[in-house]
Structures are given as structure tokens and as C-alpha cells.
Amino acid sequence: MNFWLVLTVNSVTFGGLLFLLSAGFSLIFGLMRIPNLTHGSLFMLGAYVGATFVVGLLGFKLNFWLAAILATLAVAALGALAERLLLRRLPGDQLAQVLVTLGLSFMAADFCLMMWGGDPLNVATPDGLGGFVRFGTIAFPMYRLAIIVIAALVAIALWLLLDRTRLGAMIRAGVDDPDMARVVGIRVSQLFTIVFALGAGLAAFAGIIGGPILSVYPGLDQDMLPLALVVVILGGSGSLLGSFVGSIIVGFIYNFGQALLPELAYFVLFMPMLLVLLLRPQGLFGRHVP
């Protein structure tokens, strides 16, 4: 009984983390049609930059949340830069986009190894969230529950942004029909930079939020990228709701698959992605076929 409950709660937690990671990916994919293979690297970079402040590698320590915001902004700026300088030159050229994003991810991984070495960084749980919450006989760590709350808050904020603001309306128009959006006078070029920065920032934020659970280590990027891909394909690119539902589904598959079907754990993880691609290429909630 205990086992099922722990796994269920953890599935939702892990799903929350995946949502933070993949919401940005989904927007980038949906709006710009770029298979952004640096997304795992952005997650790892955010985790490393944040951990640097939390652990105090520069000689001073910052509060966890402050560090998270700093890491988010720094990586968002980096994302904007990459979009302006590189990706912008390659509209619609998927081969080149694949090559550039992969090249950047190689560089990012090696850069992290050079800067932070091979030692894993242990990010302490933020103050006040280190305890346990009791459900009857079992205790569940408060921080993991907090992740669910954070993910929900971010989801609401993103929804408000997309649904209630002018920027959001432009993004939605861009996702639905980029050519039409351009015709009606939306400056798609600027929009791309903003969305890419937003996506990069979200990935970085996910990285530092995930730090206390996953810790930060070389190879984190390769562990997370495939999960983000599964979520986005499953949920449908460009769809916030899709990312959310997809994340929770993947959270469950990951947790229960590893525990109950260890030999087929990755098979059951990637099979749904394949099935969706074959049977419903636009994803569960997406509106257009990528």
C-alpha cells in the first residue's frame, strides 16, 4: 500500500518537474518549429549556475530562490543570444538546426565539465521545505510536494501570459499560423527571441528546482532531453495543456515502469511517444502536425 502511494505521489512530483522542463520546449517547438536539442543542456546549465550560488562556490552563498531567479535570467539571456546569433540564420532548415543545437549541446556539456569538474554538486533543500508531510502512516518530503505547487503556479502564470496578454495572443497566433501572423503585422522575429529566451529560462529554472532531488552532475543533460522530447510529442507541441498532461503521464510511466517492469522500463517510456507519433501526430492536445 505504502509502495503504491509513494510511487503515485512521486509520479506527480516528477511530472511537475518535467512540466517545468518541457513547457518551454513545447513553445519553442510549436512556434518556431525548431527541434531544440540543447534543451537538456539549458536544464543542466541552469542547475549548475544556480548550484554555484546555493553552494557558495564563488565565495558567497545566496538564498535558494534568489539563486534560482539569477540562474533563470542568466540562461534566458544565453538563450536569447543563441537565437539571435545562430538559430535566426536558419529558418526552416531543420538539418542545420539539428546540427547547431547538437553542436551547442556538446559545447555546453564540455563547458560545464571544465567549469565545475566531475564532482556532483549537492544542492541543499531550501529553508523551510526540508521537513516531511505525513499522510497517515507514511511521510512524504515537503520539498517534493512543493515542486507540485511550483509547477502548478508556473502553469497558471504561463496560461495567463498566453491567454490574457498581448504577447500571449501573438504567440498563439504564431503557433497556429506563422505566415498569417506575419501578414497581420506581428513582428515574428522579435517574438522568436522572446519565446526562445522564455523557454531557455524555464528549462534553467527546472534545473535548479530539480537540484535538491537530482543533484547536479555531468550527464544530467543527456538524462533529461529524451524525457522532455517524450512529453512534448505526447502532449502536442505548442500546447500548454499538452505539456502539463504529458508531463504527468510521463511521470507515472517513468516511476511505475522502473519499479514494475525494470527490463522494459525504457520500452514503455518511448512506446507511447511512438504510438502518438503514428496515430495522432499532432499529440494529445496539439493543434497541428509538427
Added chain:
Amino acid sequence: MSRKLSRRKFMAGTAAGAALATFKFPTPALAQAAPFKLGLLTVKTGPLAQGGIQMEQGVVTYLKEKNYTFAGRKVEFISADTGGNPAGTKTKAQELIEREKVDAILGPLAAFELLAVTDYITEQKTPMLSLAGAEDMTQRRPNPYFLRPSATSAQAMHPMADFAAKELKLKRIVTISEDFAFGHEQMGGFQQTFEEAGGKIVNKIWPPLVTPDYTPFVAQIGDCDGVCQGFAGSNPLRFLKTYAAAGLKYPVVTGETGGDDALLRSFGDEALGMYSSCPYTLDLDTDGNKRFVAAMQKDYGVDPGFYAAGLYVAAQTVAAGLEKSNGKSDDKDAFIKALRSVELKDTPRGAIKYDHFGNVVGDFFIRHLEKANGKYVNKTVKTYHNISQFWTYDEKKFLAAPVYSRNYPPMKS
């Protein structure tokens, strides 16, 4: 000479700081004999990088101590990064043997890397000194060119199981370890000795080497009074965090990689109280160890762990072997014979010698993880002396049984 001063060797020299000058320009007196070429296969990327980087530091520390000179021969040190990948290990082993023409290879780190090159080094007759587990390399399928100066996968686990059963009085244990040869063999050895001492293994859990979140595995731990973990690299860290986050309080015992001294600075309170069995311990009070620890702290600002100490001992063995063969390494068979006959009195882990399979016989330390002066320390609580890979078992009977694996010894129902 200019080609030989490759960039990486230069870097290794830089890491060695002051040694660089002597390394770059061998003095005429020493140039009489050709330099002795020492290769290292290590891992500097991926989840195993933490140990891999310490491996290189351990070797360089010893080389500096000897001023890059073994038995009157200049030592040229070449380090190669395998990427923790078996195919990469093969390529890099070829680079060391075929291009650099090394006289001996230290490393690789992981059992699956070692398994990928074992046939090749036999073919090439190059002595190899590795920390990697892969029991059968010194047991049922012995490789004549292989030496293991650290421990077989199960060598530290036999005493740990003995201690867990007899001193900690644990009865029912769940084992959890990476799903590869090193994990299988560690847990097999633990189970064998633990069950003979009257304990019972109630569940064996095998997460893959790369596991972002251990919760699905930790959730399966229960109905026991202790946990034996055999994680390597940075994984012990993440496992223990998840373990504590799941609210589990069963005592944890582990082997050399799971409680490595080098991990202490990354551990948090969740690791307190863990018992580990290791062929090296930071707090060993001998001159050899103090010299080693001081040098590591001075050059790298870190406390050495099992990987650094293991490679330091490996380098010591090579130096002593070369001394024994009067500086000659061209006759590989004579050289490996000399290496295997090495007995060292003053290594960081105490006195050691090698058995007729080339595996180390030495002391194993049971340590308790505590907090002292705001720092985490592994405090030695018991020392098992002169432990061989066969523990207390009869060698013939031991070798007649199958090698420890995922399913051996089998679970008792």
C-alpha cells in the same frame, strides 16, 4: 622529442606543477635509459568522472613524490579519457599501446570497460593495473598480464557482511546496487557471507547506472532491518538523498565506492551513520598515508578517496616492480612476474602483497560515517587484516562455484 610532448602530456605536467621542468627536459644523466612510459585509462566525463579525476590525481601525486623517476628511469605519463564507454576504452587502450608504446597501463575504472579490453591486453602482453571489479579477471578466467591493487568487487563486501551480521546484528537486508557487473558481484559477495552468518537477503534491487530519480527503486525497500547499497561514482550521493527523502531509517552498509572518502565533501546529513568497508581509509595512521593525504590536499585541495589511493598504490607497485627487474620492462613476461612478486610495506592502505592471480591481499577497514568539527568523516571502527579475494573460503571450492552475478547466489525463499 617534440612530437612526444603532446598537449595532454603537457597538461599532465602542468597538473604536476613544479615537476614540469624536470619532466620536459630530462637531464643527460637520466637520459641513458629510455623513459618508462606509464599510461592511464580514466574517465573524465559522465557519472563516473568523479572517481576518474581522482585516479589521475593519485598517480600524479606519486609521480611527483618520485620526481617522475622509477628505478633510475624517467617516467613519461600519458593519460587518456575513455569517456566511461567500453568502445572508447578500447580505442584509448590502442592509442596507449600502439601509438605511445606504453610499458604499463593503469586503469580503467569500471568493470565493463575492463571487460572490453581484457582480451586485447592479453594479446598485446601489456601489464595492466586496474581498480575495476570483474572478479573473473583474477579468478576463473585469469588474465596473466593483469594486477588488481585495490580489491575485487566482493573483496570488501565479505568483511562488510561479516561485520553486519556479527557486530551490527542485522538479520534481514535489502540490497540495492547498479545493474552491472560491479554491482552484481559486490552484492553476490555480500549475500554469500551474510547468509552464511545466519542473515537473510530479502530483496535485491537493481537500478540502472544512469537513474535521474531513485524513488521508484527506494519505494521497494521495506520489510527489513538494514540496507546494503553498492553504488559507484556520484550515485551514492543521490541514492542516499532519495533514501532519506523517503523517510527510511534502516541502517545502511556499503562497500568501497558507496562510502568513498572523496564523496564526504558532497554528502549531507543523510549519510550519517552509514558503515562502509574499504581497502583504503583516510584516517589510517601511517606515515605512508599521511604523506599521501598531505600531498593531495596541497596540490588539489581535496581529501583523497579510494580511487586516488588505489592508483597511488598501483603506481607504487609499478615502481617497485621496475626496481625488482632492475629497471627493465622490455621483457613483458619477466616484468609482469616482477610486478606480481611486489610486496609493499608502506602504502596509504598499509602493507599489501599480491596472490598468484595478481589480486591484492591487504587490510580492509570498516568505517562509520560521523560528523566531527562540522566535517563528515569516516571513522574506522574495525580492521580486518590480510584479506584475500577468497575471504575465509577454500580457494578451490570458491573457484568451483559460479562467479557472483545478478542471480548467484540465488535468493532463498
Added chain:
Amino acid sequence: MNSTMSLRVFAIIIAVAALATLPLWMGGIYYINVASQILLYAVFALGLNVLVGYAGLTSLGHAGLFGVAAYATGYMLQLGYGHTESILVALLVGVASMAVYAVLSLRSTGIGFIMITLALGEILWGLAYRWISLTGGDNGINVPKRPAPFGYSLSNATNFYFTTLIVFLLVVVVMAIFVRSPLGAALRGTRDQPRRMNALGYHVWAIRFYACLFSGLLTAVSGILFVYYTQFISPQTLALTSSAEVLLMVIAGGPGTLLGPIVGAGLVVIVKTVVSGFIERWNFLLGAIFVAIVILMPDGLVPGTTRLWRLATRKRAPVAAKTEGAP
């Protein structure tokens, strides 16, 4: 025209002669082994190029096929079968897997194709990684001996090199024929004008399917060469990074050209094996090279260099063939 033709023939003769005599002038076994690796990866990249370059279909799951053939070889040998049977079964398994890939992924083009092949590659990797009872998981499968056909032992680096070279040259010749064949022309047609091809009565799906099988065959051949070269196979060989690496070889060298994938394979293998011995941050370098290629030579090294050469020799450069995915 005639002079360019004879120049080309001359260049080919020089290249083949250089490759055939490589063990004589290349210093040491190590470099001969590097050359073997370049050739076997070139076969892999040429196989992927059939799809990426000529069919306009980008696969990010080819390492899965490469690995399946390698595992099949290793597994058959482990079961005690001979080399001939093992190789034949591996070829069969490789092509059959590609057929499954093709049936599933050809429902789509562009990013859809990329994602389906990626998912398939990850599934194969996941099985190799976790289906321990079959694959040994991280422990991998050892191939203790290389074959010795007619007493010609491939354990010797030079002999292995020559065998790889023969396979490589055969593959290059077959590729050259394929490109000039009606099927090759039709395939390029499906890349550039799928609708028109359809209207002209071509069966676009079937043409692409045959191209996939051909690509799968070459991939299986390179996978078998690989497993005999390393004498070891483990899940990392099937990982997404490996798929990415071979795709990078193709794109960097120049997709849709015969020489491009070969140059790309040479570049990647040399950086990974030789340069990594001198520069510790070789991963960074490799990444930077890829980014630089996209910016400076978007068509890849071979077309880019050709264009530069033509500019330098003041000949009018024809517009390089477009190699993007189908719309």
C-alpha cells in the same frame, strides 16, 4: 568538361592508391586502426546519407540499427554459431529492423520522421540497456575472436584494415551506381518534388521504402564491421548521442554528396581519437566545429570547399543542390 572528368578520374586513382598503400606509409598500427575506424564509420554515414541526402529524410535513430546488427553478430557468436552464419543473420536482422523502422516512420516526413526514428532508436537502446537477460546490459557482449576467412586472420590490424577497405570501396561503388540509377533519380525526385512525382505515377512511398532498406543494409554492414573492430558491444553504441554523431558526420561533410559523409566520418573520428589525445576539451572543439560549419558552409564541407575552389579558380559555380527535408 573533359579536363574536369580526367581530373576527377585522376583524383580517384590517387585516393584509392593512397588508401590501398596506407599501411605502408602510415606510421604505426595505431594510425592504421584509426583509418579502419574512419572507413567503417564512413560506411555507416554513407548508409545514413541515402536517407538524409538523397531522400530528404533525416533519421535520428540510426545508431539503433547499427547496434542491432552489432548485437545480433555478438549474440549469434555467443550462442556458438560460426562467423558466416552470424554475419548473415546480422545483415538480415539489420535490414528487417530497418523495414520496421521504415513502415512506421514513412508515414511522415520532416520533423515527424526525425521524431519517429528517434523514438525507435531510443526503444532499441532501452532494450539493449535494460533487457539484461538478452543483452547483458551495461556488461555488454564480448566477441573474443575476429574471423579468419581462408586463413587470412583479421586479428592483425593491417589485415583488418584491408578487409574494411574492400568493403568500403564496394560500398562506394554501389553508392555511385545507386545515385546514377533510375531509383536514385526517382529518390531525389521524391525529395525535391514529392507531389509531382506522385502525379507522374511514381509510387513515392515504395521508392522511399527501398531507399530505407538500402540504407539499412549499409548500416548493418558497418555495424558488423564495428563489432568485429572493437570486439565488444554495449548499449552506449545505440545511444542518442551515437545517432547524433553519425548524423553530424553526414551533415558536416555534405549531405547528398558521395564524398561528404566520408569526409564527415574522417573529421569526427579524427577529432574523437587523435585530437582528443592532444586537446582535453575536444568535445567543445567538436561542437564548435559543427556550429562553424553551419554558419560558414551551410551545405557542408565538401560542397562548401568545392564552391570555394570554383570561386578561386574563377569558374561559375552552379547553385549547390538543395538538401532540405521535404516540405
